[in-house]
Amino acid sequence: MAGTDGAPILKLGTDDAIAGLALSTEAHWNQTDEDWRIFLREGIVFGIRDHMRLVATAALLPYSGNNAWISMVLVSGTHRRRGLATRLVDTCLETARQNGLTSWLDATPDGAAVYGPLGFTPTLQLRRLKLARPGRAEAPPSPSATLEALAARDRRATGFDRTALLSAFAQRAGSRIVTANGAIALVRDGRTARHIGPLLADNAAAALVLVDEITRSETNLLLLDAVAPQSAFLDGLTASGWTIERPFQRMRFGPATVAAEELPFAVAGPEFG
């Protein structure tokens, strides 16, 4: 019998950041120790241990307007297909239900196989894109914009007030908020790649100009999570060397409670929406 059969679901604390990071690193995800600390500090992270080792996690991050983001659903390769993810996501959903929250998530294809049967319904499609070799930095960074401007635009696109989250990102070493032609984006460090997002713009041309400016002033591997219905943006990225790594399916459990006024071009990341 596996050591996790009937193992209790635990609430994790900030001391578990390193063990959580080991799970996301095993899955080749881009989260850093600082990302895990956001979930452990601002959200509720459930986990299952096999003896002393953390082998499975799922996090619920509360957002404004009775919403919550579910993410960091991770099960170590040694413990998959034993129902651990299902138990943990069910626990997140029960917590959301008790607090009257609508739950959202961005699912990998493997994750969507778990969430569909639990009652999540698909909404928006996303695409993870990668630019393997931005090359040498040859342009000065785009002008920087304020956190207030980014948070206000992000709110129009998501319906959530994420000032605290965006502020935490912006305060990290290496983060920058950049703008050009009315487009605005945040660039931050990940474990193995720099991440562009959220990215908000009036049209695909402005979004592409900003990505190009960012690309020409960066030297590391870059990632962004594009909103698939922004097809002219996606086409422009692939034409300039970005490759599609994987799809994500946005899913919702519970009633829609937010009305977004504009569609983003890239999101903050599947773990944050």
Ligand SMILES: CC(C)(COP(=O)(O)OP(=O)(O)OC[C@H]1O[C@@H](n2cnc3c(N)ncnc32)[C@H](O)[C@@H]1OP(=O)(O)O)[C@@H](O)C(=O)NCCC(=O)NCCS
């Ligand atoms: C996705 C993941 C969390 C699933 O964890 P898990 O504990 O193995 O999932 P469960 O045992 O609860 O699976 C429940 C059901 O989902 C489906 N399922 C789970 N993983 C699947 C896969 N890789 N392919 C197809 N169906 C899958 C199956 O129907 C499964 O039921 P079954 O085993 O009785 O057939 C795990 O594979 C993982 O950590 N993957 C890498 C990270 C990731 O993609 N996380 C999801 C982010 S949205």
